[in-house]
Amino acid sequence: MALRAAAACRLPRIGQPSALLRWPLPPPLSLLSMDNTRNASAAPASSKHRIPRARRDVVPRPALLAPVLEQAADARLVLVQAPAGFGKTTLLVQLAAALATAASGAQVVWVSLDAEDNDANRLFAALFGALAPLDLPWAVPPATVLAQLQDASPAARTALGLLTDALGVRPESRIALVLDDLHHVTDAAALQLLDTLIARAPPELCLLIGSRTAPPLSLARWRAGGELVELGLEDLRFDLGAAQALCRLRGLQAPSDAALQAALARTHGWVAGLHLLLGSARAGTGSLPALAGPAAHRHLFDYFAQEVLAGLPPPLQQFVLYGSVLPELSPALCQAVTGRDDARAVLDDLFGRQLFLSALDDTVPVLRFHDLFRDFLRGELERREPGHAAALHALAAAAETRAERAVPHWLAAGRWAEALAALRQMADGLLAVGGTHRLERWLDQLPLAWREAQADAALLRGLCAWSRWDWGLARDEFQRSHDAYAQQGRPRDRYVALGMLGACHNALGELDRAEAVLADAADAPLPPALQVAFDSLQAWHGVARGDGAAVLTGLAAMADNAARAPEARYPNIVDMSYGHFTGLPGTRPLMERLGRLCRADQPGGEVQVPALHAWLAFWHGEPGTAREALHELLQRQRQLPGDTMLGIGALHLHSLHLAAQGHTAEALAAIAQVPALMTPGFSRGWRRTYAHVQARLHWRAGDADGLAALLPDLSRPRSAREWPVLDTGAPLLQGQHALLCGELAAARAHLERAALLQAGARLPAFMGDARCALALCRAAQGEPEAAAAALDDLLCEAVQDDGLGSLLLEPPARLQALWQALAPRLRCPAAAQARLRGRLAAWLAEGPRAAVADAAPPDDPLSAREREVMALLAEGQSNKLIARALGLSLHTVKRHVANILTKLALDSRTQAAAYWHRR
Known part of the structure; x- marks a missing residue:
């Protein structure tokens, strides 16, 4: 049942199925690899973001650029x-230069796409990498959004x-984002997200796309709205004037107009074809090669590319042929x-x-072959030296940093072991x-029979399965990798797999196996970063068994080791379901310490730390502080709806706030949304946990019928x-229901058993x-002592734990009457009781106002x-x-209004005005 059996993963992963990679998701890189010198982040190489340098023989095309630049001011897409x-x-390079030097002074960012960018995550990783130098004011870290x-x-x-x-917060500056070679991206999800980005793009952003094919985007809609600027084959063809300019720029004696017209007719204005023809012209004569005989029956490019290659000295021929295996020539x-x-x-x-x-x-230099020429060179390499490309790929791989x-x-290269490493x-x-998806795509390229025998492949497949909440498959893969590491005498890797295996056992409710994992690691001399995983597993194992001492021991050790191993901190050490720890005796200082460690590592950029703060504020804080913390958490949850655990935790805590303020129906509605967030991987016990939350809300409201509806499931x-701890919940619920029904004898029997189990x-x-x-x-039975x-x-x-949460979730009228009646008999100091009463009264007094605030969307x-547009529209x-009021163009206002309707899922300006007034 434990979704968070340990807490040593590395950075956030959001989307399906969770927002952040938590332990027991992938451990830190230091746990996965003995050698960090070639660490690979998800960010693409910086060369993808450099605007290619214009060649000296580039033909200026002002007549083509001028109307495009004028239309681009109001366009979504060029x-x-x-x-x-x-x-x-x-042409895109020329457009970028013109936009950067225009009166608007647009900031130009460039992305050169390739086949590796053919999935949604990778496409946007490349895009985010290009935007990084702009230092945009992100509400949450870009890596968190990307995930x-x-x-x-x-x-x-x-x-x-x-x-x-983030793109639209600086209306005084315009951003031109160029995506070159989009034809390499065919993944439907990637293109749908790109379509969404373009549709929602603020007026400050203009996208420029270069592609061999028409991308499956909403081109017709944008074309009809005058928001699409298109340049096609007919626009890019060279005419006689451009061909003559090309000859001059290349220092060639201009052929006759008739010869150039013939070349243009033969090539249909194809720029690459003209370059090839001119490159084959006989020096000093200005004559173009004849296109008769064999040449007429061969592909023009292949024929002249062969001529280009043949014109190089043999050493240079080998250089370009061997270099063709490289995506970039450094x-x-x-x-x-x-x-x-x-x-x-x-x-x-x-x-x-x-x-x-x-x-x-320009400085290194780094070059890239034109796609057509590189394809020709690769084919020629295979023709001349069959099979040699594999050896060249191996040399390139070994040299890559x-x-x-x-x-x-x-x-x-077919070097499977090195690829897996x-x-x-x-x-x-x-x-x-x-x-x-990218990791799995690469793993799938390894031969199946070979891959199945590799411990590292099993470990990686287990991590991928865990990221989809497929705990059963993850457990099996981690078990395979653990056993193989043990046989191979790789103790460190064995403990990496063992920690993940223990996390799976805990998540699946296999607590005997989880305990065996802890026993196995108990005496191992593990480094702090790796020990954190087992410390967290111990804490979760304590929660599962209701062992408070084990919880405290695990949390304390986790904090100590995390303090010594910064790489195991944010969001590793506190990225868990905080409600399971918060409120247990003695956990508060430990959880606060973990939160401080996270903030030290990620100042101002925390995603999950607000969840910890919100839980602690509810259990220990004043109502105003707790409400503000909840609003921050709900804002994160709305921003990152793909984060399953963030969503569950936010709804859970929101329901408790509403219940504490006396709004039971709203609280039950909030907690009822939790099962919908749980993927099929969640265990039955995890779902029963949140059914117990519903039961507590009914208990606080004195709703015997609501408890009765839950009894069949929760008392079985x-x-x-x-988890064994659920054994305590069944008699508690039975006793509370009996008490609300006036069945005091049955209630006492159940409740005393629950207290004993507790x-x-x-x-x-x-x-x-x-x-x-x-x-x-x-008390109802007349036994006040x-x-x-x-x-x-x-x-x-x-009082000892400075915690109010348990009292907030008890029936307020009954608790206050009982408290007042028993006050003379209580050992708890009167002053401490008075402070508790005062804090409890403050919460109850906040009820209606705070509940309304909580029920409204906490962010915008x-x-x-x-x-600003919305206020005037309303x-x-x-x-x-x-x-006129905002100093914008009419077209820009129309785009703002369209974006407002899209973001708020509204159909009309009238609905938008009503939404604004409701807020």
Whole structure:
């Protein structure tokens, strides 16, 4: 049942099924790899974000650019679509330069896409990497947002709101985002999310896309709305003037107009074809090669590409052929695959020869072959040296400094062991930002028979299964990896797998096996970062068995080891279901310490720390502080709806707040939403836990019928896979129901049994406490001393722990009457009782006002500018008046209004005005 059997994972992962990778999700990289020197983050290489350098023979096209720049001021999207070799990238470079130097001074960010970007998470990782230099004011860390973007789910689309808000907070600055070579992205989810981004883009953002094919986006809608600028094949074709300019820029004697017209007719204005023809022109004559005979029956590009290659000296031919296995040509990688020490000079020479190359970095240099030319070179390499490409890929992989760039090379080389080692090394970085699909895609490229025998592959598959809440599959994979590591004499890796295995056992309710894991690791000399996992497992094992001492021991050890191992901290050490720990005697200082450690690592960027703060504030704080903390938590939950545990925790705590304020119906409605968030991987015991929360709400409201409806499920014997602590819950519920029905003898029997069980198997505090109900029952039977003993125990614990939560969740009128009647008999100091009463009264006095505040959406999905537009719209002002009042163009106001309706899921301006007034 324990969803959080340990707490040592690395960074956040949000989306399906959880918002943050928690232990027992992937441990820190230091746990996964003995060598961190080639750590791979999920961020793409920086060369993807460099605007390619314009070549000296680029033909300026002012007549083409001018109308595009004018229309781009109000466009959502500028689409440049044409087949390969028509100069899409070149035109985008010119557009980017013009936008950056225009009066608006747009900030241009560039993303060069490739086949590795063909999933939603990877596409947006590349996009976020390009935006990073802009230092946008994110409401939550970008990595947290990225981890939700794995599919086109509603949660992922909601997460995009954080991106659009960050982009739109500076209305005085415009951002031009270029996505080049989008044709490499065919994944439906990735394109749906991109479509959502464009649809919701603030007016400050204009996207420019280059693609060989028409992307499946909402082009027709944007075209009809005048928000799409399109440049196609006909726009990009070279005419006679452009061809003549190209000759001049290349220093060639201009052929006759008739010859150029013939070349244009033969190539249909294809820019790459013209470059090839001019490159094949005989020096000094200005004549173009004849296109007759064999050439007429061969693909033009292949024919002339062969001519280009044949025109190079043999050493350079080998250099470009070997370099074709590289996605980018850098001196270090070229030296690795060619064996040449002068790779830098050769790259400069190649670029000067005006081959089909783009310069991504002027200083290193870093070049990239045109896709068509690289494809030709790879085919030619295989023709000349069959099978040699695999050896070249291996050389490139060995020279790569980034594991994520090395993996495709190792796979292409057929070097499975090295590929798996690189995957093991980079798994933490990928899983931290939602790269599960990418990791699994690479794992699937390993031969099945070979992969099944590898312990590391089993470990990685287990981590991927855990990230989908598939605990059964994860347990089996971790067991396989653990057994293999043990046989291979790899103790450190064995303990990594063992910690994950223990987490699975705990999550599945297999507590005997979880205890065996703890015993196995008890005397092992583990480093602090790895020990944290077993400390957390001990704490969760204590919760499962109701062993408060084990909970405290585990939390204390976890805090000590986390303090010594910063890599095991945020969000590792407190990223769990906080309600299970909060309110148990002695946990408060430990949980606060864990929270401080997290904040020290992530100042201002915490995602899950607000959940810990909100729980502690409810259990120990004043109502105003607790309400503010809850609002912050609910805001995070609305921003990150793909975070399953964040959503469950927020709804759970919200229901307790509402109940404490006397709004039982609203509280029950909130907690009733929790089962819908639970994926099929959640165990039956986990669901019963939240049914006990419902029972406590009915108990507080004195609702015997509500308790009766839950009795059949909650009083049945637990299964072998449910936590033993649930045994305490059944008699507690039975006794409370009997007490509300006036059946005092039956109630006392059940409640005394529950109190006895509670002494040895303490329920999580939110599920219930037998002592108040037992005191009420004994008092009703005329035994005030016995009643005072039960109540006194509860009050003394509240004073010692400075906790009010248990008292807030008891029937207020009954508790106050009992408290007043028994006051002379209580051992708890009168002053302490008075303080508790005062704090309790403050909560009850806050009820109606606070409940209304809690029930309303705690955050606003609109940006600051959209709120300004919304306020004027709600006053009934037209778009023209809004534009005049805010100094915006009419088109920009229309886009703002459309975005407002989209974000709020409204159909009309009237509905928007009503929404605004309700707030």
